[in-house]
Amino acid sequence: MFECRTFITVKEIGEVLGVSESKSYGIVRDLNKELADKGYMVIPGRVSRKYFEERFYGVENETKVKEVQHAGE
Known part of the structure; x- marks a missing residue:
């Protein structure tokens, strides 16, 4: 099954x-609103992984570790 790494899910x-699922949804909504205000198309329930990592300083390393772990499964 194809797994899209372009977007990060709730x-x-x-x-x-x-954080909780409800807090995660709030974060996605906020980030997607920022992107939509800049003229980008967004997908509800998902946000650009790159944008998420830019907005949450230090998260990039954590998500790369998780990607490596998932790749080894």
Whole structure:
């Protein structure tokens, strides 16, 4: 099955940041609103992984570790 690494999901955000699902949805909504205000198209429930990593300083390393772990499964 194809796994898209371009977008990060609500579940992944919760795991990376250690927050609840409802908080993760709020983060996705906020980030997608920022992107939409800049003229980008967005997907509800997902946000650009690159943009997420830019906005949450230090998260990039954590998500790369998780990607490596998932690749080894």
